[in-house]
Amino acid sequence: MNTKTSVLVSESSIGDTLRDLLGKLLENGEIDSVFALRETRQKGRYCYSLITDPTLIREALPFHPVMPVQGARALSEMTITEPFGRPVAALLRPCEIRAFVENVKQSQGSLENIFIISCTCPGVIPASKLLGEDREDVLANHGGNIRNACRTCTGFIPGPQADMTVLLASDEPHDGTVIYLNTDRAVEIAGKLDSLSRETGKPAAELTSGISEAREKSLKDLMRDIPAPADGLQSLVSLFAACIGCRGCREACPLCSCVLCDYETARTLHSPELVRSEAKRKGSVRVPAGTLQFQLGRLMHISPSCTACGQCSDVCPVDIPVSDIFIRAANLVQESLDYAPGRDTDDTPPMATYLEKELLDITD
Amino acid sequence: MEDFEPRIIGFLCNWCSYAGADLAGTSRLKMPPNLVPIKVMCSSRVDPEMVTDAFLRGADGVLIAGCHPGDCHYDKGNYYARRRFAVLKKVVESLGLEADRLRLSWISASEGARFQQVVEEFTEKIRKMGPNPTGKETLL
Amino acid sequence: MNSIIVDFLEKALVSDYVSSVLVPSGGPDNTFPWTLISDVSALAMAEPVPPVMYVQGAKALASFTQSMTEGKLLAVMRPCEARAAVELSKLEQIDLDNIILLTMDCPGAVPLKEYRRDAGIQPDISIPETIRPLCRQCTEFTSAGDLCLAMHGGLREVLPLTPAGQELLDSLGMKAEPDTSAWIEWASSLKAEREAVSTENRKSLKKAYSGLEGLVEVFSGCISCRSCRTVCPICYCRLCFIDMKDRRCPASAHLENSRSSGAARVMSGTLLFHIGRMAHMSLSCVSCGMCEDACPSDIPVGRLVSMVSAGTTAVFNYSAGSDPEDPLPLNTFRLEELHEYED
Numbered sequence: 051m052n053t054k055t056s057v058l059v060s061e062s063s064i065g066d067t068l069r070d071l072l073g074k075l076l077e078n079g080e081i082d083s084v085f086a087l088r089e090t091r092q093k094g095r096y097c098y099s100l101i102t103d104p105t106l107i108r109e110a111l112p113f114h115p116v117m118p119v120q121g122a123r124a125l126s127e128m129t130i131t132e133p134f135g136r137p138v139a140a141l142l143r144p145c146e147i148r149a150f151v152e153n154v155k156q157s158q159g160s161l162e163n164i165f166i167i168s169c170t171c172p173g174v175i176p177a178s179k180l181l182g183e184d185r186e187d188v189l190a191n192h193g194g195n196i197r198n199a200c201r202t203c204t205g206f207i208p209g210p211q212a213d214m215t216v217l218l219a220s221d222e223p224h225d226g227t228v229i230y231l232n233t234d235r236a237v238e239i240a241g242k243l244d245s246l247s248r249e250t251g252k253p254a255a256e257l258t259s260g261i262s263e264a265r266e267k268s269l270k271d272l273m274r275d276i277p278a279p280a281d282g283l284q285s286l287v288s289l290f291a292a293c294i295g296c297r298g299c300r301e302a303c304p305l306c307s308c309v310l311c312d313y314e315t316a317r318t319l320h321s322p323e324l325v326r327s328e329a330k331r332k333g334s335v336r337v338p339a340g341t342l343q344f345q346l347g348r349l350m351h352i353s354p355s356c357t358a359c360g361q362c363s364d365v366c367p368v369d370i371p372v373s374d375i376f377i378r379a380a381n382l383v384q385e386s387l388d389y390a391p392g393r394d395t396d397d398t399p400p401m402a403t404y405l406e407k408e409l410l411d412i413t414d
Numbered sequence: 415m416e417d418f419e420p421r422i423i424g425f426l427c428n429w430c431s432y433a434g435a436d437l438a439g440t441s442r443l444k445m446p447p448n449l450v451p452i453k454v455m456c457s458s459r460v461d462p463e464m465v466t467d468a469f470l471r472g473a474d475g476v477l478i479a480g481c482h483p484g485d486c487h488y489d490k491g492n493y494y495a496r497r498r499f500a501v502l503k504k505v506v507e508s509l510g511l512e513a514d515r516l517r518l519s520w521i522s523a524s525e526g527a528r529f530q531q532v533v534e535e536f537t538e539k540i541r542k543m544g545p546n547p548t549g550k551e552t553l554l
Numbered sequence: 555m556n557s558i559i560v561d562f563l564e565k566a567l568v569s570d571y572v573s574s575v576l577v578p579s580g581g582p583d584n585t586f587p588w589t590l591i592s593d594v595s596a597l598a599m600a601e602p603v604p605p606v607m608y609v610q611g612a613k614a615l616a617s618f619t620q621s622m623t624e625g626k627l628l629a630v631m632r633p634c635e636a637r638a639a640v641e642l643s644k645l646e647q648i649d650l651d652n653i654i655l656l657t658m659d660c661p662g663a664v665p666l667k668e669y670r671r672d673a674g675i676q677p678d679i680s681i682p683e684t685i686r687p688l689c690r691q692c693t694e695f696t697s698a699g700d701l702c703l704a705m706h707g708g709l710r711e712v713l714p715l716t717p718a719g720q721e722l723l724d725s726l727g728m729k730a731e732p733d734t735s736a737w738i739e740w741a742s743s744l745k746a747e748r749e750a751v752s753t754e755n756r757k758s759l760k761k762a763y764s765g766l767e768g769l770v771e772v773f774s775g776c777i778s779c780r781s782c783r784t785v786c787p788i789c790y791c792r793l794c795f796i797d798m799k800d801r802r803c804p805a806s807a808h809l810e811n812s813r814s815s816g817a818a819r820v821m822s823g824t825l826l827f828h829i830g831r832m833a834h835m836s837l838s839c840v841s842c843g844m845c846e847d848a849c850p851s852d853i854p855v856g857r858l859v860s861m862v863s864a865g866t867t868a869v870f871n872y873s874a875g876s877d878p879e880d881p882l883p884l885n886t887f888r889l890e891e892l893h894e895y896e897d
Binding site: 082083085088090091092095097098099100101102103105106109118119123124127128129130131132133134135136138160177178181287288291292294295296297298301302309310314315316318319320321322323324325326328329330333334335336337338339364365366367368369 | 573574576579581582583584585587588589590591592593595596599608609613614615617618619620621622623624625627666667670767770771774775777778779780781784785792793797798799802803804805806808809811812813816817818819820821822847848849850851852
């Protein structure tokens with residue numbers, strides 16, 4: 051490959067460059083507001099914020115390696131009833147964009163008026179690792195501390211919805227800032243920022259092929275190892291044995307957008323007679339019933355559109371590797387349905403369509 | 415602080431307090447325009463969560479007003495409302511928030527003047543307390 | 555303690571007075587799932603007082619007892635779990651007819667996350683560091699439900715607390731009438747000790763996180779996973795107020811909100827959720843600590859709710875889970891009361 055693409059470059063750090071850029075866009079009215087991470091009043095704890103005051107942009111932490119909530123979930127909360135009426139710049143990781151694209155397809159949000167700034171994503175650090183006093187060390191060794199889901203993520207370069215892509219992860223360490231201009235709107239906006247120089251550079255894929263290869267390999271290992279398929283039911287039961295039923299995985303999932311989950315309905319209450327007869331038949335029975343049913347049910351509902359963000363594992367208080375299980379299943383499901391979640395808002399969600407002649411190998 | 419105009423949310427029961435407010439209006443009683451009325455069918459319809467919501471969204475004061483005890487259109491609603499309000503006050507108080515921004519008043523349909531007096535009094539009290547800091551908190 | 559309870563359960567099951575028992579059993583990977591057992595042989599796996607709480611017992615019980623059970627069900631629970639079951643019966647989520655609650659002198663529970671890291675930790679009532687912060691200040695560590703296994707003051711005895719408990723003991727031909735004075739002495743002295751701890755803890759909690767700033771700070775790390783609510787035995791609503799569709803705000807309101815203060819946290823209902831939840835459930839909170847165990851962000855949410863609960867229950871002189879006949883404060887009223895709250 052020898053293609054060249056249009057980039058903005060700056061000698062300042064990525065954080066400073068983006069804060070400067072966003073502050074200018076806010077000041078000159080190009081955008082109304084910025085959706086970005088901020089640190090809260092407690093060290094090591096972060097939140098997404100909508101920042102409108104240009105002077106407060108100094109608090110923004112562009113692409114700080116954390117994901118307190120999945121960005122798509124936050125954007126969906128804001129745009130589910132109507133799109134933004136004025137432009138909002140949103141700093142999102144590739145998996146957040148993909149999840150939000152899925153939200154939009156399911157009428158859970160709108161991309162309208164959102165100017166997306168994304169990055170080649172090096173991954174984020176599990177929230178639990180940043181709760182301790184050693185957080186500075188953890189942050190310094192970012193690469194060694196990323197989520198499992200990030201280690202196996204091959205979709206770390208954002209799709210076409212990203213107007214700008216910041217080169218964050220790359221094979222060779224680089225100084226300063228490189229920002230790809232992916233859309234006309236990005237080029238237009240770049241034209242108004244005289245502090246950044248326009249150059250041509252190699253495409254992001256070319257600069258990250260090493261990372262891509264390593265991620266592919268980790269994903270392959272995951273597909274092979276988790277959960278060991280030969281063990282079947284017993285291994286699944288053990289895997290979810292510690293589940294306390296907190297449903298944090300579901301609440302944190304950007305794709306679990308049902309107002310009332312199927313597994314919260316009164317249908318999941320059992321009559322004493324039913325449970326007693328089960329207990330009689332088996333000698334004893336686990337209550338509340340349905341731990342595995344919930345996990346498998348959610349897997350059925352979500353796997354076609356799972357964007358492998360890893361948020362579910364992050365929130366699990368008993369460290370069940372939920373995302374490993376979901377990522378493995380999602381890969382298999384998405385492959386068989388020939389579906390890539392988050393690729394394009396025009397793609398029809400696979401469960402909302404069918405072809406007359408397909409999946410012939412699973413029927414007879 | 416001088417140009418601080420309190421914003422007060424008033425949950426007014428349909429049968430008494432809202433009618434009382436109406437009477438105050440048709441009687442052309444003068445009162446501060448700081449209260450935004452929300453009509454509810456009964457003071458007991460007001461879930462503590464609705465008051466909390468208004469409070470956290472920056473309402474400087476929240477008033478719940480209903481029929482006098484014994485006069486509830488639904489017989490006993492306001493007695494339950496009083497208990498809920500007591501719980502809410504205690505929650506807010508235990509958390510060190512300003513419980514004085516919340517008020518429960520009984521105002522009947524014939525008490526236009528009392529409505530005027532409650533609004534005046536409460537507005538002045540809130541004015542003295544100053545703006546609810548929730549309105550400026552960016553990490554809420 | 556476990557073997558005494560298992561023996562008792564076995565007697566009860568064999569007697570046919572009780573047709574099934576609800577008790578934690580040993581599961582894979584150091585887990586203790588609640589199990590409904592009707593076969594005596596399955597009692598071999600029973601772990602009546604596990605070192606840790608994975609699921610609040612009342613929650614497990616409520617998953618299948620909204621209507622009355624046929625035949626007697628004997629449930630072994632920690633005192634806080636039995637108290638939550640009593641609250642749930644008042645909230646019509648559990649039908650306690652035909653259910654007998656057996657509790658014990660509770661040693662407390664190891665914090666769940668610590669236990670997951672090191673399953674060797676055992677709760678020790680005399681070493682506060684081994685048990686959860688809320689267990690350390692728990693004053694209701696014994697004598698809940700219908701029967702209680704006394705393990706202190708020289709006793710190893712199941713004591714009846716209610717007629718239903720007495721009836722079970724009678725039917726099992728257990729007629730011991732031990733001298734409980736040393737045990738009562740033990741309980742009241744520990745209670746006094748714990749009350750002091752609890753008062754002190756609530757004071758320092760209030761000092762640290764009082765007011766808007768403090769609350770914003772303490773809930774900083776909340777990621778809206780709602781786990782505290784989901785694992786709470788008292789939060790039984792299928793659809794929580796915070797998740798209702800009519801709470802949704804249009805994008806313009808979010809922008810306006812941000813504009814009025816310069817910036818605004820998104821996933822904004824954090825404080826509303828927690829304060830609203832406290833307003834809804836604090837009267838029935840049994841301070842079991844499950845919420846705190848479940849919180850992935852290590853927020854002292856259980857201690858905060860418990861602190862608030864102390865304030866709200868005092869208004870009505872109510873004690874959650876103590877007396878099944880005592881109505882829920884919000885389901886009743888007196889004509890003349892609470893005048894200091896109205897005008």
